[in-house]
Amino acid sequence: MRDKQANRRIRLLLVIFALVFAGMLGRAAWLQVVQAADLSKMAQGQQRHTITTPAGRGTIFDRTGVQLAIGEQMTTVYADPSQVVNAAVLADTAHKILGIDANALYVQLQNKKSQFVYVQRFADPAKAKLFLAKHFTGVDSYPEEKRIYPQQTVAPQVVGYAGVDNKGLEGLEIQYDKQLSGRPGKQTVITDPLGRAIDVISSHPGQQGEDVFSTIDHTMQAQAELVLRQTLAKWGAKAASAVVLDPTTGDVLAMAQAPGYNANNSNLVSQALQRNRSVTDTYEPGSTFKLVTITAALSDGIVKPATKFTLPYKLVYGSCDQCTVHDAEIRPTETLSVAQILAQSSNVGAVTIAKLLGASELSKWIAKFGFGKTTGIDFPGESPGFVLPLDQWNETTIGNNPIGQGISVTPIQMASVYAAVANGGVWIQPHLVSRVGGRAPQTWKRKRLMSPAVDAQMKTMLTGVVTDVGGTGTAAAIPGYTVAGKTGTGQVANGAGGYSKTDYEATFVGMVPASHPKLVVLVKVDDPRGSIYGGSVAAPAFAQIAKFDLQYLEIPPDAAHTELNGGTSAG
Amino acid sequence: MNVAVLRLNLELDKATHDRAQLQAQDATLASQLSSELASPRIQKQAQKDGLVQVDPSTIGYIDLGK
Numbered sequence: 001m002r003d004k005q006a007n008r009r010i011r012l013l014l015v016i017f018a019l020v021f022a023g024m025l026g027r028a029a030w031l032q033v034v035q036a037a038d039l040s041k042m043a044q045g046q047q048r049h050t051i052t053t054p055a056g057r058g059t060i061f062d063r064t065g066v067q068l069a070i071g072e073q074m075t076t077v078y079a080d081p082s083q084v085v086n087a088a089v090l091a092d093t094a095h096k097i098l099g100i101d102a103n104a105l106y107v108q109l110q111n112k113k114s115q116f117v118y119v120q121r122f123a124d125p126a127k128a129k130l131f132l133a134k135h136f137t138g139v140d141s142y143p144e145e146k147r148i149y150p151q152q153t154v155a156p157q158v159v160g161y162a163g164v165d166n167k168g169l170e171g172l173e174i175q176y177d178k179q180l181s182g183r184p185g186k187q188t189v190i191t192d193p194l195g196r197a198i199d200v201i202s203s204h205p206g207q208q209g210e211d212v213f214s215t216i217d218h219t220m221q222a223q224a225e226l227v228l229r230q231t232l233a234k235w236g237a238k239a240a241s242a243v244v245l246d247p248t249t250g251d252v253l254a255m256a257q258a259p260g261y262n263a264n265n266s267n268l269v270s271q272a273l274q275r276n277r278s279v280t281d282t283y284e285p286g287s288t289f290k291l292v293t294i295t296a297a298l299s300d301g302i303v304k305p306a307t308k309f310t311l312p313y314k315l316v317y318g319s320c321d322q323c324t325v326h327d328a329e330i331r332p333t334e335t336l337s338v339a340q341i342l343a344q345s346s347n348v349g350a351v352t353i354a355k356l357l358g359a360s361e362l363s364k365w366i367a368k369f370g371f372g373k374t375t376g377i378d379f380p381g382e383s384p385g386f387v388l389p390l391d392q393w394n395e396t397t398i399g400n401n402p403i404g405q406g407i408s409v410t411p412i413q414m415a416s417v418y419a420a421v422a423n424g425g426v427w428i429q430p431h432l433v434s435r436v437g438g439r440a441p442q443t444w445k446r447k448r449l450m451s452p453a454v455d456a457q458m459k460t461m462l463t464g465v466v467t468d469v470g471g472t473g474t475a476a477a478i479p480g481y482t483v484a485g486k487t488g489t490g491q492v493a494n495g496a497g498g499y500s501k502t503d504y505e506a507t508f509v510g511m512v513p514a515s516h517p518k519l520v521v522l523v524k525v526d527d528p529r530g531s532i533y534g535g536s537v538a539a540p541a542f543a544q545i546a547k548f549d550l551q552y553l554e555i556p557p558d559a560a561h562t563e564l565n566g567g568t569s570a571g
Numbered sequence: 572m573n574v575a576v577l578r579l580n581l582e583l584d585k586a587t588h589d590r591a592q593l594q595a596q597d598a599t600l601a602s603q604l605s606s607e608l609a610s611p612r613i614q615k616q617a618q619k620d621g622l623v624q625v626d627p628s629t630i631g632y633i634d635l636g637k
Contacts, residue, residue, distance in 0.1 A: 056594065059601075067605040073595030125595075143595070150605035200580040222610030479626075551625065556632035 047190050048201065055182030056145060057166050058209030060159060060173070062218040063251070063434065068159050069173065069263075071145040071166070075128035077119040081109045083138030090136050094119050097131045121164070122146045147173075149263035155221045156263035157276040158214075158255050158379075158432065163267075170266065170274055172212065172432060175380050179436045182209030210437035215251035220244055223548045224256035228523075231541045232258045235528035241277045242545060243411050245520040247419035247511065250428030250444050252377075252412075253519070253549070255279075278415075280381045282408035283505045283524065286534070287345040287472075288488030289404030291417065291458065294342055296365035297353045298454045305339045305457050315348040317355060318395040325351050325399050328489070328533075343464040343471045345487060347403045354402035362402060363390040369417050369449060370427070371409055377430045378441065385409040404490060415522040417449070418485075418509045421462070422517035425455035459484050463514045475539035476510055478547050480557035484517070485510020485542065487534035492527070503527045506537035512546045513558035521546050 031039065060069040077098070084090055087109035095102035098120045108117045120128070122144060132141055147162040160171020168177035185206025190199040228240040244254035255278050261269045275281065297303045312333045314326040325347050341349030354362055366372070372387030386408040388397060400406040412430055420427035429444040450458070462484035465473040472487040488507035491499040506525045511517035523538040523545065531537050606612070 056598075059598075066608050067601055070598055070602045070605070072598050072602055073591075143591075148602050150602045151609045152606070153611060154609060199577055200584055203583075218608075219610045222614070226611070226614070547626075548624070551630060554632075556634070 049189055049191055051187045051189065053185040053187060053206050054145065054166070055184045055206040056208045057147065057162065058180040058182065058211045060176075060180070060212045060214060062214050062216050062221075063253070064217060064219075066218050067150055068155060068214060068216070068218065069147060069149050069162075072148045073125065073143050074122040074146045075125045075141050076121045076144045077123050077128050077131060077139065077141045079109060079117050079119050079136070079140075080138040081114050081117055082112050084109050085137050090119075090139065093134055093136075094131060098123055098127055151218055151222075152262045152264060153260050154218050154225065154263075155216055155255070156261055156266065157257055157274060158216060158221075159263060160274075161263060161266035171276065171379070172214065175378055176212045176433065176436060176441075179441075180209040180212060183207040212433055213435040215246075215253065215432055215434050216255065217253050219552060220549050221254040221256055223552075224254040224545050225258060225260055227541050227544045227548075228256055228258035229260075230544075231523075231525055231537070235525060235530055235537050237525045237529070237537075238527040239277065240523070240525045240541070241411055242524070242541070243278050243415040243520075243522045244545065244549060245415050245419045245430060247422035247428075247517050247520050250416070250419070250430050251434065252430055252432050254545075255412075255432070276379060276381075278411040279377060279379045280383055280410070282383050282385045282410055283507075283526075284407065284490035284492070285404040285409050285414055286488035286490035286505065286507065287347075287350075287404060288414055288418075288486045288507050288509050288534070289407065289409070290342060290345065290350045290402065291421070291462075291486055292365055292369050292371075293350050293354050293357070293362065293402040294338060294461070295369075295421075295450050295454060295458055296362060297338070297357050298457055299365075299450055300357065300361060302356050303338050303353060305461055306337050308335050308337050309341070309349055309352055310335045311341075311346060311348045311352060313348070315351060317351055317399045320395045322396050323399055325403070339461045339464050340468070340470070342461045342486070343468040345465075345472045350402045351399050354398055359393055359398050360390060362398070363393070366401070366407070371407065371413060375410075375412055375416055375430055376445065377412055378433050382412075383410050385413055404488060411522050411524055414507075414509055415520055418511060418522070419520040420449045421455055421458050422484075422511040422520050424452055425450040459511075459514060459517075462486060462510070466510070472533070472535040473508060473510070473539050475535055476508055476542045476546075478512060478543050478550070480559060481512050481546075481550060482514035482559045483510055483512050483543075483546070484514035485539075487539060489533050504532040506532060506534040508534045508538035508542040510542055510546070512550060513555065515558040518553065518555050519546060519549055521549070 057071045059067055062068050087106055091102040091106040091109060094100050094105055100120050105119060128141055145166055147166060149159060158171055160173040161169055162173045163169050168174035168180065183206055186204045188201040190201060192198050224242045224244060228242055232240050241257040246253055257277055261273055266274060310333060313331050314324060316324050327347050336346060336349055366387055371385055374382040374384045388406065397406060416427060416430045425448055427447050427449050431444055433441055463482055465471045465486055466476050466483045473485050476483050476485055485508055490505040492503040492505060494500040506528050509522040511520045521542050523541045525537050528537045
């Protein structure tokens with residue numbers, strides 16, 4: 001009886017074990033087979049982490065290898081308010097060590113619903129280390145690259161700037177953003193339950209952004225900016241810009257403007273101040289445009305430098321009310337050669353030659369010189385300027401286009417055209433970057449604008465602007481060097497279909513040494529007061545910039561001394 | 572074997588970290604150097620020290636080709 005009862009209990013136990021075992025087997029099968037994929041994914045998600053390591057942004061160098069823009073590693077300190085124990089002490093310590101506003105941080109730390117608050121972004125690494133050594137609960141940090149412009153006020157409009165996320169927002173920073181940015185890296189790590197990395201499964205190193213080598217020379221750039229600031233102060237002008245080109249290569253050696261600002265504060269200055277006016281802004285070139293008219297007439301064989309014209313002070317060139325043009329200064333009827341027309345910047349002479357040339361030919365030459373089209377300089381937002389198409393020309397166009405009115409150009413367009421004259425008649429696409437990484441970013445376009453013979457004639461005539469009796473550009477003379485160039489005084493549109501009576505653009509663009517030009521310098525001064533002429537406002541600034549650059553580049557003088565025969569200020 | 576690979580990975584990670592730190596220090600030093608070389612700073616200092624810019628016409632050049 002007792003044995004029977006014992007056997008029954010054993011069988012019951014066996015059944016229970018069998019049921020438990022079957023249950024466990026079923027559960028195991030459920031986990032291993034049915035839910036295996038989901039659970040495996042969940043485990044991987046908890047243990048494996050893919051970390052993106054940002055690629056360092058490339059450096060922008062000037063032509064001498066000095067850094068214009070560089071990424072410096074800073075420390076970003078943050079806090080999780082939900083974990084912070086004593087917000088007041090934390091905020092006070094952050095104020096003492098990092099120098100931040102304790103009250104503002106304290107208010108942010110009081111918001112316990114938030115899990116992320118910047119204590120300080122881009123903190124000084126040494127100070128951040130000191131702060132982190134206090135071991136506040138809920139406070140941590142990560143390294144972050146900040147774009148620094150160590151030359152500060154030098155070339156801010158050209159270099160541009162990158163935002164807090166290290167993306168280019170202006171200037172060369174945005175133009176070459178793709179190359180500067182590089183490729184971020186990826187690392188897959190296994191972490192323990194506390195989140196500490198215990199193994200690295202895979203690692204794809206990031207690719208550092210490429211370095212960009214600009215054609216700008218920081219010393220020449222700084223000098224040009226200094227001269228522009230002095231010119232601005234002397235003439236009470238609104239703004240001024242200058243372009244220095246190497247005519248043999250198309251390299252932009254300096255592209256300066258005033259007023260300027262510290263590139264490290266780019267986010268604080270107005271958009272207007274950040275514009276690189278030499279590329280993005282247009283102006284009426286005035287008499288500097290006579291180069292096009294005269295070159296066209298010489299190339300078409302209509303005139304020679306010695307061809308003479310009898311010119312009144314005032315010329316009526318059509319039947320409309322506005323169809324009159326006069327020279328800058330009242331004078332009796334004179335006989336002037338083409339060279340004298342250019343040297344004395346005679347409007348009447350230039351229009352007379354243009355009428356011989358004809359509207360169609362003049363329009364063709366304006367297009368050939370590249371006006372109305374962008375130069376293709378490697379800078380964002382280039383303006384093509386404005387040129388009236390031939391089919392829209394009216395009776396006044398032949399009277400104003402030849403003297404640089406009713407047409408708008410950018411300083412870089414005008415400087416590159418004068419650089420073509422300096423370069424034997426061959427135009428080279430101007431550019432701001434010579435190398436990206438180890439290679440040229442692109443092949444720069446070249447085109448011949450005039451024959452070598454016409455080019456030589458133009459150079460001689462442009463030298464006369466600076467040296468001849470009555471020349472408008474005598475203030476551009478540099479002792480020991482021959483200078484060729486042209487003055488310009490452009491009118492400013494008043495927004496009501498006419499011209500301002502008070503505002504002008506004074507320009508001088510020239511080349512040195514004129515016998516074998518190594519530099520082309522354009523200076524433009526907006527709205528000068530006291531004098532409005534390119535010859536008296538812009539030409540001295542040209543001389544100051546060119547004088548420094550010639551010495552800096554150790555270009556030997558090509559003349560014992562430049563004889564000045566006196567001149568006028570018009571043009 | 573696994574432990575050895577784990578150790579190597581950790582060493583690699585540390586070396587990468589050290590390299591990044593050295594690169595960061597290098598960038599900071601380069602930035603400081605560039606700031607020191609900035610023309611406005613040098614010109615200001617030179618003016619303070621009583622130096623003046625040379626007139627280019629007073630400079631003589633020797634043509635070794637002649």
